[in-house]
Amino acid sequence: MRADRLLALLLLLQQRGKVTTRQLAEELEVSSRTVLRDLNDLSALGIPVVAERGKNGGWRLLDEYRKTLLTLTTEEIASLFLPFPETLLKDLGIDRPFQIARKKLFPHLPSPAELRAQKLWDRIHIDLEPWKEKVEKPDWIAPVLQAVWEERKLRIDYERADGKRLTRTVNPLGLVARGRGWYLVAANGEGEIRSYRLNRIRFAEILKERFARPEGFEIASYWKRSKARFVANLPEYIVRAELSPEALRRIRFTGRFVRLLEEEKPDARGWIPVTLRFDTEQEAAETILGFHSQIRVLSPRSLRKKIRDMAESVLKLYKPE
Secondary structure (H helix, E strand, C coil): CHHHHHHHHHHHHHHHCCECHHHHHHHHCCCHHHHHHHHHHHHHCCCCEEEECCCCCEEEECHHHHHHCCCCCHHHHHHCCCCCCHHHHHHHCCHHHHHHHHHHHHHHCCHHHHHHHHHHHHHCCCCCCCCCCCCCCCCCHHHHHHHHHHCEEEEEEEECCCCCEEEEEEEEEEEEEECCEEEEEEECCCCCEEEEEHHHEEEEEEEEEECCCCCCCCHHHHHHHHHHHHHHCCCCEEEEEEECHHHHHHHHHCCCCCEEEEECCCCCCCCEEEEEEECCHHHHHHHHHCCHHHEEEEECHHHHHHHHHHHHHHHHHCCCC
């Protein structure tokens, strides 16, 4: 694990030229103290890591050493030819250029790398299309993408989750594909960086005014931090319950609305004590009710009452005529 981190640290220095301790710590998801210790270890191994002090200082590799890192192994070359999701390429309008570029590059690969790359293409396929769910169509991806490339301000008419529509002028910094959906990452008028779902943009207009991209901003790093904050702030509703073996199999297989946190050994009756996580009490009640007699809630007691009330309302709805 530490060897992987040292290699990642070395490649970051090679790629960016000069990086601060804080930037390295955020990228590697470790403390600044750990970064400094790793940098000292690289120096001890004879790798020329140089520290530049001052306002625009940071860590860098000597230029001659950076050039020696450009040699790629067979596996590294082949990994670059891992198939990219076709649907996302089509959204960006580069599916055909991507296929053509691949055909042009293949004949120039070293023989071992060409064979490995071909195996990846023949044996691995990445499909992001859902089975039944509606596929999002990013209607405004063309002007948004153009504004991102040209670093021009963008005026958008955006519909929030509550249905309220707002007009915003933003600085578009990049696009992120999550699953089959697209997000625009942009800075608002106060300089705050936010994410906007493309399928909620009702209108987009590219403005003539340009903007200055924040120094050192990397969309992958931003998205990783933003996603971590989002997940940490998600609502959480914990349930203790007993499951039948069939219910346990179903939850393990789907797990769409419920997460299995802890599983104990079956008791003498064959029931399995578990700890489940839901987002809300309502979601927990609706999901558990769908398992009818295969899940028995132990706690919280308020959830037991809610499920019983829901079951009684269903009986009333379907009472014999």
